[in-house]
Amino acid sequence: EAGVAQSPRYKIIEKRQSVAFWCNPISGHATLYWYQQILGQGPKLLIQFQNNGVVDDSQLPKDRFSAERLKGVDSTLKIQPAKLEDSAVYLCASSLGTSPRDTQYFGPGTRLTVL
Amino acid sequence: DAKTTQPPSMDCAEGRAANLPCNHSTISGNEYVYWYRQIHSQGPQYIIHGLKNNETNEMASLIITEDRKSSTLILPHATLRDTAVYYCIVRVANAGNMLTFGGGTRLMVKP
Numbered sequence: 436e437a438g439v440a441q442s443p444r445y446k447i448i449e450k451r452q453s454v455a456f457w458c459n460p461i462s463g464h465a466t467l468y469w470y471q472q473i474l475g476q477g478p479k480l481l482i483q484f485q486n487n488g489v490v491d492d493s494q495l496p497k498d499r500f501s502a503e504r505l506k507g508v509d510s511t512l513k514i515q516p517a518k519l520e521d522s523a524v525y526l527c528a529s530s531l532g533t534s535p536r537d538t539q540y541f542g543p544g545t546r547l548t549v550l
Numbered sequence: 551d552a553k554t555t556q557p558p559s560m561d562c563a564e565g566r567a568a569n570l571p572c573n574h575s576t577i578s579g580n581e582y583v584y585w586y587r588q589i590h591s592q593g594p595q596y597i598i599h600g601l602k603n604n605e606t607n608e609m610a611s612l613i614i615t616e617d618r619k620s621s622t623l624i625l626p627h628a629t630l631r632d633t634a635v636y637y638c639i640v641r642v643a644n645a646g647n648m649l650t651f652g653g654g655t656r657l658m659v660k661p
Contacts, residue, residue: 439593468648477637477651478594491648526593528649535582535641539649541593 439542453515460529470526568625572638575619582641587634
């Protein structure tokens with residue numbers, strides 16, 4: 436079974452530029468999550484989708500971050516414009532559903548460096 | 551959310567059992583205990599989870615105390631490749647079921 440795919444793996448941009456990350460979840464997984472992991476800290480949830488609907492985006496800085504999952508499969512996370520403090524690893528995860536028995540599986544992440 | 555407390559770091563000799571403790575004294579009856587680990591530069595990897603009973607899989611064993619206020623993850627024969635940060639997470643049983651990661655335990659397996 437293929438895992439969660441993310442691209443790109445690495446991205447370097449200058450502040451005020453825009454950037455987008457892509458995630459393809461495990462086939463059949465209805466729930467998709469985006470996490471931000473700052474160096475030295477645990478991952479923090481940014482947004483959660485159930486199919487193509489948003490379940491929780493309370494931690495998403497909506498003035499600069501946006502995410503979509505239009506067809507309920509792939510998802511993109513965008514930052515516009517980027518700030519220095521957005522330097523982090525962006526992790527995508529997926530699960531069958533939202534039951535506490537549904538395990539979340541993570542992708543390898545995209546490491547973003549904002550200069 | 552039930553919060554967890556883990557020691558920031560632990561060492562273990564290669565080939566020996568690694569026992570990683572986690573305190574979750576405010577856990578509710580319908581909340582699961584999950585363990586993930588994160589090896590350097592990789593995404594978190596699922597290890598095991600449990601509700602009340604002890605659990606075992608090919609990677610590890612999870613021992614949950616009878617009062618559910620603490621648990622221990624056991625890696626029976628630690629190898630150098632088990633060096634990672636280990637996160638104990640209480641899975642909140644609401645509509646989102648998000649994972650709230652704490653600081654975790656940095657396990658160093660030494661030859």
